[in-house]
Amino acid sequence: MELTSTKEDDAPAAGAGGRDAPTPERRPRTERRAAGTLVNLAMILLVGYLVLVPLAILLYSSLKASTTELPFEVPGFSLDNFRAVLSSSRLGEVTLNTAIYVVGSLIVALVLSVSLAYLFERTDIPGRSFLAPLALAPMAVPVTVMAIAWALVANPANGPLALLVRRVFGITVDVYSLPGMILVMGIFGVPSMYLMIAPAFARLNPELEEAAATVGAPLWRRLRLIVFPLITPAVSAAGMLLVVVALEGFAIPAILGLPKQIFVYSSFIQYSLQPPSGVANYGQASTYGVIVLALSLVMLMVYRRRVRDTHRFRVVVGKGYRPHRVSLGRWRIPLFLVVSAYMFVAIVLPIVALIWTSLSPYARPFSWSGLSSMTLESYRRVLSSSDIGEVLLNTGQVVLITATVTTAMSVWIAVAATRNRFRGSTMLFEATFLVFGIPSVVLGAAVLFLYLYLPVPIYGTVWIIIVALTTRFLPRGSRMVHTALLQLDDGLVEAARVTGASPMTVTRTILLPLLRPALWKCWLWVFAHALGELPIALLLTGADNRTLVVLLWDTFTSSVDYPEAGALAVIILAISTLAVWLVNRHSAEKQA
Amino acid sequence: MTESKGKVMAREAKNSITISGLRKSYEQPSKAGSAYAIDDISFEVPQGQFVTLLGPSGCGKTTTLRCVAGLEQASEGRIEMGGEVMFDARTKQHVRPEDRPIAMVPQSYGIWPHMRVIDNAAFPLRHGRNRRKGPEVRQRALEMLEQVGLAAMADRWATQLSGGQQQRLALARALLGDPQVLLLDEPLSNLDAKLRAKLRQELRSFQERFGVAALYVTHDQSEALALSDTVIVMNQGRIEQIDRPERLYDHPRSSFVADFIGSANLFPVRDASSGPGGGVLTKTDIGPVLCARTGQGEEVRYHDGGFVCVRPEDVGVRTGGTGATPGDNEFAGVVESAEYLGDRLELVIRTGDVAVTASTRAGQNLRPGGEVVIRLDPASTSYLAS
CATH class of the missing domain: 2.40.50.140 (Nucleic acid-binding proteins)
Structure with missing residues (x-):
């Protein structure tokens, strides 16, 4: 009271009661605030360093006229790289391939996911309760494993699916081709698109369609004029995201395209950095990196605009409408069979082929006689090889540390953004969105350049992989935590604040315990994805930091030992499925 | 004079909707036995009349309305409209909703958010039962919007309308479909009390002006009493009483009706x-x-x-x-x-x-x-x- 100014003392008594806050508290509080600001500052610098510096280095390298030397060993700046890339015939070829690949997979994924979402959400197709989760099952499969499984099931020499198609339809199927890549990418893209489109169908008030039906519009007009336009925002947002994913996707074009030298941007960047000749072309790689980055960012901006526009389509919702399903009538059973057949061929068969090959002494098609000669030999060979211990240790370090660090940083970014902790905290959150637009291969290359250049001795250790992976998964992680935070009632935190607890205490005692399911989910998600992420690990790999997924790549592409590759893939698949299953079990429990 | 009066009488004698013995079981029977969402419903909607289905939630009134619209199918019974069979369980006849002479104002109006006001209104003319083309489509839609007081907003996005305006638009759209029967599913329940009182008078005057029969669903007894020529009180899937509003209040037939209408x-x-x-x-x-x-x-x-x-x-x-x-x-x-x-x-x-x-x-x-x-x-x- 003594410290309050006389002016306040003279003021009328009204409202004065709230003013005499205990003054001794004031000093520690400002100190704590200063400490908090320091932490925030450090985090801003860290995020900026992780996200922006690699991109700057990438741009810098593309402006150095180097081919085989490291970029920073070349003095001066020039546009030689761009000139060389733009004048080479390779650019046209790679660009055309990429365009066909991306557009093709978009069409495949769009048709499949819109049809599945409509059938499962709006019609009375039988078996929805097990078919709908099955449609999402590929999410548990790392894309590298998926690509290898498809190579095993549909390769022209002994792939069971290829042999079946040849026998029944007389067509030779070769998965090592552009159509093969498109098909696999399209199927791989279905779950994530389905997840965005299905809620749009589910949210769509049936009254909107019924209103059209009762004024006399027939089914096709209703679909064309009412239903499809209303889900267009969700569909185009999902499509846009798929384009970004297809553009940056490395495993599918690398595993299915490289054998026939079919290059897209991402595989070509890796090829320039790690060619079979052994002499890397850094200039070419960084220039292609800049091109892909620009394309990707443009797509991402369009996507953001799209998502924002969806607000115009917000619909008046009645007091709890009942979701009435469209009756398929006599098409019910035929459609069920078609969907089941798709699920079997696209999801079950490749995994079965993977397991079959891993248990076979050599790559061979399915046969009853083969059952008797099943063997665990390839698993034994994998687990008894001399370097497997080191690989497992590396992998463990990479996935565990990446998952933990990413989750911790995500919490900080998300909390800062939702609670508006300091100026620019929302901007920081938005900045991590940039990373979505950085293709994995490009990020790997940028981090590679950075640590070849910086005198930080992490090149060739697991730490360089951890740094790159953390950067890569930060945006997804922080968005997961952010969503969970937004769903928390503000009152829960405010109730704690008004008791006089400091922000730190509130975060520790209220916020984090409430967020625990979301944090667990974020951790497992990063864990599973860090395990299967190929391009970063591949570009940053050296003699001492090989991980499982790199070993899988080497076994499949260099040693061409399919059973052993199959065994490795099954091991990765098992771990990742377990993690994804835990994520889903958690969210299911939360809903229950 | 007498002749024309006689004609009117003859027309009035004809029913817009005749429902007999309508029965529908729950989609998933919770208990074994006869669990019906609606159970042996029979009533008539005379031409030009305003008939209300009144009852607490879960009494089957909306299910009945949806069966009339053809959006749901009953398991037993028969529905006729203007003398034509729309549904007959025995002969397995079912006319699809788009082929019935109806229009519907759904509970949340079903205003299409991706279209402008005028396109919402003109939809029945362009894509409905009697499709037509040319400038007179827009002209007719505008005239109808004029009637409901929305002509000035014809080129706005439908989502820019307020709740009451969306409700009027839904009504205009329904009337442009040129229906014999107007079906209304709690169209006022999403509005605040004042607007509700104003709009229910408007609703009635439109219904009278266009001479269209109306089947109205509500759980609000004051709405039912104020609007209707005839009120059908429903409870647990059955009809409790069919009467004029004033008789319902003075001469309830069952304790349920007495308790539900007033106190x-x-x-x-x-x-x-x-x-x-x-x-x-x-x-x-x-x-x-x-x-x-x-x-x-x-x-x-x-x-x-x-x-x-x-x-x-x-x-x-x-x-x-x-x-x-x-x-x-x-x-x-x-x-x-x-x-x-x-x-x-x-x-x-x-x-x-x-x-x-x-x-x-x-x-x-x-x-x-x-x-x-x-x-x-x-x-x-x-x-x-x-």
């Missing part, structure tokens, strides 16, 4: 017998009560059970005390609570073990704890068998 004192009856003047003499917990009215309007079967029904405003109250001895149909009681509501006084009076609600003119000096005598006038007291 009512219901005294369980232990024994009923023939009383003087054609009335019914009942034994209840407050004593013997003579009822001049009977609910069924037909011959009363005397049996145990049933209810005596008195509206609170029909309960006479005078101050009692030592001198006052209750006469016939009079009972001594004590005021338990008194609420002053401006124009009237709402009393709860305990007589024996029974609480009786009475509403009297304000100004009487009645306080909680005071002794009173209540009088139930036989002329406004009904005996309900169920």
